[in-house]
Amino acid sequence: EAGVTQFPSHSVIEKGQTVTLRCDPISGHDNLYWYRRVMGKEIKFLLHFVKESKQDESGMPNNRFLAERTGGTYSTLKVQPAELEDSGVYFCASSQDLTRRFSPLHFGNGTRLTVT
Amino acid sequence: AQTVTQSQPEMSVQEAETVTLSCTYDTSESNYYLFWYKQPPSRQMILVIRQEAYKQQNATENRFSVNFQKAAKSFSLKISDSQLGDTAMYFCAFRSGQGAQKLVFGQGTRLTINP
Incomplete structure (x- = not known):
């Protein structure tokens, strides 16, 4: 089975520009998560989709970040306008339905975003 | 709010040695999950254990085992017979057993296995 796929793997943009990150979860996985690791710090939760609905978006830093998951398949995370502090690695992860007692997370390789 | 602390930013050992990575956490919950993830240079996050x-019994996966001390809120990872391929960032993570399914990560430990 194909794993979680993220695109692009690396993006370099200037402050003030817009960037859109994409995540394709494993087929059939209802749950999709976005995480971010700013250089040298811990990986932080951004938000959680269950199918197309936002289950928890408590980690979204501000309204410059917009996440969507139309149709409950792939997800996009748009940063507009980008600021220097947005630089980091953005990870996407997916898992099957939460009615199971334990459903492991499968991570993508991440998108390294550099804002200059 | 739960927190996870990894107090060792970097560690380095020789191949075939045993190494232990530390992790402590803070929570008021009694039911939860703890994880160790590995991120090699390829950037793919891989669940280790x-x-x-x-469960009182410590989890083991081949050369990887944990020392889970619930009262002390400690969850260390032991890697036995370390191999060059174990070189990676290691993240300790906490997940609530109910409600929120998000992971709370520690800062990570960069482990280098030297030949």
Whole structure:
């Protein structure tokens, strides 16, 4: 089975520009998560989709970040306008339905975003 | 709010040695999950091992084992007979057993296995 796929793997943009990150979860996985690791710090939760609905978006830093998951398949995370502090690695992860007692997370390789 | 602390930013050992990575956490919950994830240079986050808090027995996966001390809120990872391929960032993570399914990560430990 194909794993979680993220695109692009690396993006370099200037402050003030817009960037859109994409995540394709494993087929059939209802749950999709976005995480971010700013250089040298811990990986932080951004938000959680269950199918197309936002289950928890408590980690979204501000309204410059917009996440969507139309149709409950792939997800996009748009940063507009980008600021220097947005630089980091953005990870996407997916898992099957939460009615199971334990459903492991499968991570993508991440998108390294550099804002200059 | 739960927190996870990894107090060792970097560690380095010789191949075939045993190494232990430390992790402590803070929570008021009694039912939860703990994980160790590995991120090699390829950037793929890989689940190494998990522990369910209600289980007293320490989890093991081949050369990887944990020392889960629930009262002390400690969850260390032991890697036996370390191999060059174990070189990676290692993240300790906590997940609530109910409600929120998000992971709370520690800062990570960069482990280097030297030949």
